[in-house]
Amino acid sequence: MNIRGVILVLVLGLPAAGLLAFGPRGLHEVPPDRTIVRYWEKWTGVEGQAMQRIVDRFNQTEGTRRGIWVDYNALGDVDKRMLISAAGGDPPDVAGLPDRFVPPYADQGALRPLDDLAREFSLDLDAFKPIWLSICRYDGKLYALPSTPYTIALYYNRSLFRAAGLDPDHPPQTTAELNEYAQRLTRFEGGDPTNPRAGRIVQLGFTVSPAMLGWWTWIWPYFFDGQLWDGRRFTLDTPATHAALGWVRELRTAVGNDRVLQFEGTSAAIESAQNPFLSGQLAMVFQGPWLANWARVYAPDLDYGVAPFPSVTRERQHVFASEDVFVIPTGARHPREAMVFLEYVLRQEVMEELCQAHGKVSPYRLPGSEFFARHPNPHIHVFDEMATSPEVFGYPSMPTWAEAWTEMLYLLETVMREAREPAEAIRMTQTKVDSVVADYERMAAHRRGGAR
Template identity: 25%
Template sequence: MSSDLSRRRFLALTGSAGAAAALAACGGTSTPPNTAPVGGNGGASYSGPAVTIQFWNGWTGSDGATAQKMVDQFNKDNPNVQVKMSVFQWTDFFQKLPAAVQSGNGPDVGAMHIDDLPTQVAQGVIVPLDDVASALSLKDSDYAPAVWNGGTYQGKRYGIPIDVHNLGLFYNKTVMEANGLDPEKPPTTKDEYMTALDTLKSKGIQGTWVSPFQFTGGFMFESLLWQFGGDVFSSDNASATWNADPGVQALTWMVDLVKNGYSPKNVGQDADYISLKNGKNVFNWQGIWQVNEATTLKNFEIGTAPLPVIGSTGGVWGNSHQFVLPKKTTTDADKSNASRFFINWFTQHSADWAKSAKVPAKTSQAQSADFKAIAGLSSFAADVQFTHFPPSVAGIGDALTELYTGVQNAVLLKAEPAAALGAAADKANKILASNKKKYGA
């Protein structure tokens, strides 16, 4: 992982961010130029003079190491374009990036999640890149629809999909085998799931720890919500709908796992996953990003499978990383062409990116033999068809936070599922209304 943010640069950055804030306060309506840089041929190739471009992202885990390797390869293959990558914690990333863009010190290329795009568009942090999509002749048919459509906002494309990362069933094969369950046949339906849990319970094992935190109890609830036929928000994203019947059924099922002793009470942060690795937990609804670590354990063999279908249909929580172009205060045609060229190159090499435990965004790559050869990932690719993404609405994260609090309230047995979801929906509706006013429809 490289971080080339020197102290001096940091000071310059934060200083100018402060100055920008002060200026914005005085000017009121001052905005940097809003035009997208001249894109040349959209990044199909680069033939300009040597340039160095900055690439910021929040890949602090093994994905950061993979990305750095790819960047090194790119720099070797293309001496005229040198990419410098900086990695931040995602929370820091979304505080630093807007400030840097405002002060003219933003990077040339960035990566963020699909649901971050609208907020950053509304705040003037990123610019459209339709030209890149057309230059690369990217088509909606190449992608799962949700991934492709998630990169657009108000009719313009702001994100080039890199990957899909979704939830799957992680299961401890070693413990299953030791307790008379077939490790090659993980449960796929509600009945199979409950039968397996009952077997484990009879041996004194609480087989599916339910986390009260967003990671990954909140994602588990959203998956179940879709499985029971519900949705998180209304189709116009004006109100929360998780408190309707499907949501209550989904959360009741989760809470009953705790009440009936299939999960311990008061599961701590990450304890659901750590206990899977310790052999205390057997089935964990966990994110694909843990595959690389889980499959290298020595004491236990961990398998991955599509999520079991508890409700009436498939439903899986997921998200997607997308390339974005931060707004620049000055237009440098060479840099902007080089940035597009880098995005193009990276997208074509997303088979390498998959090694950081992600499903490539392009369907053809996700179904390629190369990808299927990577241990533990193919089940996640199979689930992409059922994967739902957070909606493209500015400030949606604030409303989702309320959902996760509601789920926590119920899983910790502090409130009944219906009441917890209802209270969370009331708060979220207020947030949605005030966001709509703030960011425009």
């Protein structure tokens, strides 16, 4: 072999030898005779570590006794990966999904119904608050089990309330009152002394903008006694939606929409010191219990309160509830072993440990005695109580929600930017989503025909 041959062998051979010697080893720590349960989750960072601790404890205790090893993997876009792996015939045994994926995935046959397994394992489903279980059902069947639930409330900055002459112990009780408070809490700078409101906004009372932590862009009609899905039809073009978007428009025009848009350009991620609520730029925000985790890190001295988000009337208290859920995909190889693991995670003390670490509420009707005392969010009882409101609601349980969600986002953007009159924008969105639902039904009919 000449010198070029030697060099070629070295160039190709050395990396290969290196890979063999030091490359990935897979699950070399799995003890023999264990059934491996593959568990895919979306959580990373602190949330992922909390789950990893529980998985480790399971593997050392119950897993050892029952001959099961849970292999925990944190993945981005876990919903898409789960779906593609299920389509490829090699799904994980357990996956952690946001609840909004339950209806479309169940409808597509991607999720295994869990009613039989829940009975077989004698899971006490009545121990959960009804809302958390109803979110897990689709078309009368149980397709998921509650993981870490949350409700969304109004956070308000008590110091800014005081500075604006508002009572910090009296947060707004109706949507009209919220608008009034928002105006009083908005401050301008650099304007004409005769017209200070001509200046730039340096502090905004409240906004529904997705750029300013208003993540639930479709939600506002619910606070005006509306709903988006009646089980058959998308019900957007109703007086409730018109009232809601009129309220949004009024909220912005009262302080100058151009100025609000400019101010919203300063948005930053929730997990940062520039978080507009934590930095005092935004006086009120519609957010979940996890915000307290970031407040502790970035604004430990922030004096804030939490209250249910106001509805159009004092008599009703509409509450948005959502949760992460556990599912067993269709085609999972070890569904019973997966249920052994889920049965362990759903033990009240284990589940509440996880919910505490994630800064969320407990899914149980009666949270454990230590749950509130040890919880990192000092207002967690408010979020927990809200889950029992008679007007509590979750994501619309429609199979075409992903498209409806996009259209709702577009609708809000259109109204916020005054690109169209709300009535016209609502009519257009209703037409578009109607056609999406009609297409879905047409394709479903094709499918039923094809299946015969």
